[in-house]
Amino acid sequence: MRGRKLYVARYTVGSILALLYVAPIYWIIVTSFKTYKEAFQIPPIYYKWPDLSNYITYFSQSQILTTLLHSVIVTIISTLAAIFLGSFAAYALSRARLPGGETMAFFILASRFIPPISTVIPLYLAMRYFSLFDSLTGLIILYVAMNTPYAVWMMRGFFREIPVEVEEAAWMDGCSRLGGFFRIVLPMSKPGLAATSVLTMVFAWNEFLYALVMTGSNAKTLPLSISAFMGEMGIEWNIMAAAGTTIMLPTMIFSIFVQRHIARGLTFGALKG
């Protein structure tokens, strides 16, 4: 059957392509283990046993640990807030028949079509006005606003798949609507919550533009630290690689856990199952 040979061929080609595709990532990780000289050696060093000296250098830079902490705080809090707000809204919007519900849903989702650069100037002015400039709180507020629409979008798709009958059964046992939400619907949507949290955490962790514009010296987040390395001359690429890998690592680790559900989330609820 011609199917068998073709299958093996596709499998092989697919695997080779996948490895080639992520080769640059591998290269950066390996470079982060090299000394400055080794980074440019000809012929190139393709493999090296992990050596963490660059990481030690990177982290002993005065600001870095603080910056890392900032990123962690901002990411976790804004994700929790966005998921919290978004889930409630998504729940209400998924149980249809709410007058104006579709309009509200559209409004929330459409806000993500506005390029961030189009709102950055007034936000910058507002942040200064409200003394939120160069503060973690300011960034958190911005990231919550940025991520809540995605949370609403994705969770609505997941909630829609939970039949109302399950909730109605709970209501008949005397459960309130809110109670039903917490005790029935949410636990049943754990995959959705996991996928959504990972996506919003990734967005927040990687965010650059607002962090660039809205921070001075006090509230810097991790992505800023890597662009700060870019001088014109003599960039220490090996340490830069360590910085880059540090920023990459959390998102890659988290995503492994929810990999299965990501595809569904990526279509933002438009595709079922």
Add this chain to the structure above:
Amino acid sequence: MAKTRSWRPKNHKKWETFQLYLYVVPSLFVVTIVTVFPLLYTFVLSFQKYHLAKPQERAFVGLDNFARMGNEPLVTSAIWNTFVYTFLSVLLSLIIGLGLALLVKGIGRGKSILRTLFFMPMLLAPVVVGVMWRFLFNYELGIINHMLTVFGLEKVDWLGSPGLAMFSIIFVDVWQWTPYVFLVLLAGLESLPQEPFESAEIDGASRIQIFGYLTLPFIMPLILISTIFRVTWAFRGFDSIFTLTQGGPGTATETMAMAVWRMAFVRLDVGMASAVSVVMFLVLTLISLILLRQMSGKLRA
């Protein structure tokens, strides 16, 4: 079974509905305050002459900023660059993403691993991706040029020559976001119903015919969704371009987003910057509406 909720009087029903509204309000509030109001204020600013270093000269000037945009070379080249960048990035990632999805479709074991691998570029901060490729594209020391010399070819100035720099930023964007298209289309391809394909094969249709008349129409909604998102993301491209070329050489890779940033936060000309970002918003909205209309048309079919 009669669904009369006799244990829930009429005003309880009203409380129910009200409760649901309450669930939506906080999200609506946050989104409006932080996204919609600033957008409106950007419109307001675009009609003003407003320079952060000379706030006392702030004045209403109507459409003056928009008129002046045509003469400002930074803006005109930025508009062109953005269109080229967006169009090519989206087109290439669609083609490659679809190709990869067709290749990998139906593979059983190991699909998880393949998916995880392809998925990785999307997880990286665009800033990091920019830095990474800047390293790879480095003229003297980057590994790509090294590979070229190994094959006897000349080193290429990926980031230093205007045409190639544009290619490089497109390449990087395609590299990072093709996986998105790939994953969405793969999911779509794998949820296709079997029967139409089987009957088509029995009827003797060629593979190209099957693809054109069956596969494509089925996944068209997904192609459109991923196109809309890709266009939206590429159009606003900033982070990776910022680290890869800083808009250079000259203004060869200065997209509208970079131009707005530069005008607002380097030149401090907030009025003009706002005008350009208004144009950005309007153009993007127009394109999105066109694509969305296409999509709802297809969904109804």
